[in-house]
Amino acid sequence: MLGDCRDWHDVSVIEVQELTKTFGTVRAVDGVSFTARPGEVTGFLGPNGAGKTTTLRMMLGLVAPTSGRALINGRRYVDLERPVVEVGAALEATGFNPGRSARDHLRVACTAAGLPTRRADEALETTGLKEAADRRVLGFSLGMRQRLALAEAILGEPRVLILDEPANGLDPAGIRWLRDFLRHLADIGCTVLVSSHVLAEVEQVADHVVIVARGRVLRDAPLAELVRGGELKVGTRQPEQLRRALEEAGATVRFEDDRLWVSGVDAEQVGRAALDAGAVLTELVEERSGLEHVFLELTRAEMGEAG
Amino acid sequence: MIRLIQAELLKIRSTRMWLGMLGLSVGFALMGLVFYIALAGVEMDGREALPPVTDPDTVRAFYANASGGVLFMMILGIVGITGEYRHGTITQAFLVTPRRGRVLAAKLVSYFLFGLAFGLVTVLATVAVALPALAIRGGSTSLLDNDVPMILGGTVLAMGLYALVGLGLGALIRNQIAAILVAIGWVQLVEAIVTVALPQVGQWLPAGAVRAITRTTGGFGGMGELDTLPPWGGTLVLVGYGLVFAVIAMVTAVRRDIG
Known part of the structure; x- marks a missing residue:
């Protein structure tokens, strides 16, 4: 008790x-x-x-x-x-x-x-x-x-x-x-x-x-x-400028499907970077399936390793 | 321990399986009895099908019908344990009482008592039909002569012990259908054949023990045709089987994984 x-x-x-x-x-x-x-x-x-x-x-x-x-x-x-x-x-x-x-x-x-x-x-x-x-x-x-x-x-x-x-x-x-x-x-x-x-x-x-x-x-x-460690999906009219600004802020950025996939910073930091770079944001989404992502990655790696 | 026995009582009361087994036990006893009543002293092809009711052997045979449904007590025991595996309720039982030996001990005590109780009901039903039939046909209506107390008491005991054998068999085999088929095959085929072909071996089987206790040959002939142990010997043999299968039930159920 x-x-x-x-x-x-x-x-x-x-x-x-x-x-x-x-x-x-x-x-x-x-x-x-x-x-x-x-x-x-x-x-x-x-x-x-x-x-x-x-x-x-x-x-x-x-x-x-x-x-x-x-x-x-x-x-x-x-x-x-x-x-x-x-x-x-x-x-x-x-x-x-x-x-x-x-x-x-x-x-x-x-x-x-x-x-x-x-x-x-x-x-x-x-x-x-x-x-x-x-x-x-x-x-x-x-x-x-x-x-x-x-x-x-x-x-x-x-x-x-x-x-x-x-x-x-x-x-x-x-x-x-x-x-x-x-x-x-x-x-x-x-x-x-x-x-x-x-x-x-x-x-x-x-x-x-x-x-x-x-x-x-x-x-x-x-x-x-x-x-934590999930990605932010960012749409913008000026991907190159924003990318540079984000990387200066310490983010890891990749470009895929006309979007920036950003990790290592939160949404507010993305907003600030966009403001500093004068980039127009068209989309800013936090990927919800963080755990699922981790889960699939982990189990897939395990299965692959065993197979 | 008392709590666990009460739980077993509640388990058996809360489904209808017990009614079926009791019905079959009483039904088999009465079916056999009616057959004997109909044929005792009746002439067929110029000779008597069965000795008349004035013959003590016939009186014994009347009452011995009470043990006709011992198989169903075995099935009662089988269902009592295999049902738990089949429906997965054994998980509940072992979660509530992780010391499995206690669960099994309670089950053994409970099913022995259930067997005795069902045996008592079967015996009472048999007496209720046999006694008036004997009276009408002019046979002995004494419940104290002709080994009647031995036959009736022995039947009650045999019912209890057969339930124990069923528990052991069920715990060993675990698959309900398979266990029931083995029980029926054993009683209807193996024992029946051994009893006729090798009576000196057959007297040591459970059926032989029941025959010894109920003072019958198990067939339609008179006494003494088959090798049969004395009543006390049959009782000991049957108690032995009950204990052996109780130990089997304990050891198998206590050690196996419940997955």
């Missing part, structure tokens, strides 16, 4: 140390290390088959690592006294008996964990499944199953959440809701680890990003740091 006087931002709640998993001759996870801190949403990103799910399953004691270990609150998951109260996990949207109602599914977990069964109803309400509580999971859409998985994760009101592709199958409103929900949890000091292969989902909510491909960590950095 957060009751003690330590600054919880400095505590690594999730600590993954050199996790490795070999299936036959395939190294599905190859020395993965990273940490996740309270108050932050950590995005665990990678293309399909990168080893994300296997890593999460090793963290939760479901898959035995070939080597390495993962600690949550300083202990391995299997050594936690009351795991459901410390860690909430939503792994995939298929873990339901189709003949069982949503409420019963959660009540089973409550009973086994020694939680009051009213927590099942509360979690259903939080995740917007109250109306569907007594329906069999058989008739649930993928989005509803995702919500039920999330309801299960929050049953014990844990301070650590580990979610595997929670946005899969959610409609735009659901994704928006999920994002707000995760943001809220991080803001009240929870540690949230979210895996995804869809960057757009994570880009808007993550504080910190760990990118994996082929079982290895490629980048582990604050989101802001990764997105």
Whole structure:
């Protein structure tokens, strides 16, 4: 809990140390290390088959690592006294008996964990499944199953959440809701680890990003740091003059598609350079897909190197 | 532990699978019983199809029908564990209780109890039909003579132990359809053939143990045609199978990755 006087931002709640998993001759996870801190949403990103799910399953004691270990609150998951109260996990949207109602599914977990069964109803309400509580999971859409998985994760009101592709199958409103929900949890000091292969989902909510491909960590950095270094697209009537002015201001400039692609300076500096050079700007756009750019570059390089 | 057993009870109550297995168990018992009631002492081709109800063997055979559906207790156990793998709910179970041995221990205790309870219901249904039939046909209506307590009690125990065997088999095979096919193939083919062809081996199989406990030969002949263990021997053999498969369930489920 957060009751003690330590600054919880400095505590690594999730600590993954050199996790490795070999299936036959395939190294599905190859020395993965990273940490996740309270108050932050950590995005665990990678293309399909990168080893994300296997890593999460090793963290939760479901898959035995070939080597390495993962600690949550300083202990391995299997050594936690009351795991459901410390860690909430939503792994995939298929873990339901189709003949069982949503409420019963959660009540089973409550009973086994020694939680009051009213927590099942509360979690259903939080995740917007109250109306569907007594329906069999058989008739649930993928989005509803995702919500039920999330309801299960929050049953014990844990301070650590580990979610595997929670946005899969959610409609735009659901994704928006999920994002707000995760943001809220991080803001009240929870540690949230979210895996995804869809960057757009994570880009808007993550504080910190760990990118994996082929079982290895490629980048582990604050989101802001990764997105920085994106380019500005600048249209102008006087490209040569502006280019010279920008380079004097310390920018790196290339010319392509009748535009200047500028990095190393911000929009204001571009405006100033244009003013000094007497250049007319026709366009000034910050490239939003910074993370996607980084992600593609990194994973492509990795794939190329391996192939 | 109590919490985990309560969770198992809630799991089994919250779907309809148990009703099907109970229905099949009772249905099989009554189907066999009706057959015996119809043929006992009836002349076919100039000789009796089955001895009359005044024969203690026939009385035993009436009640022994209660064990006709033990296979379904095995399937109950199989579904009890393979269903968790099939639907991925085993993940929930092991996340809530990462010490998997506890989950499996609770499952073993629970399914043993479910088997006993279903056995009790099956036995009661059998008695409810057999007793009036015997009374009408002039047979013994005592529930204390002719090894009846042994047969009925043994059937209840056998049902519980078969559920354990099913759990072990299911934990080993994990694929629900494959496990059920293996169970049916074993009971309907392997055991049936071995029992007839090699009775000295067959008496040591689970079916042989049930035969010993229920004091029947398992066929339509009279007692003593096949090698059969004494009742206590059959009980021990069956308990042995239950424990062996319980250990199999423990070891396999505890060590494997859940992916």
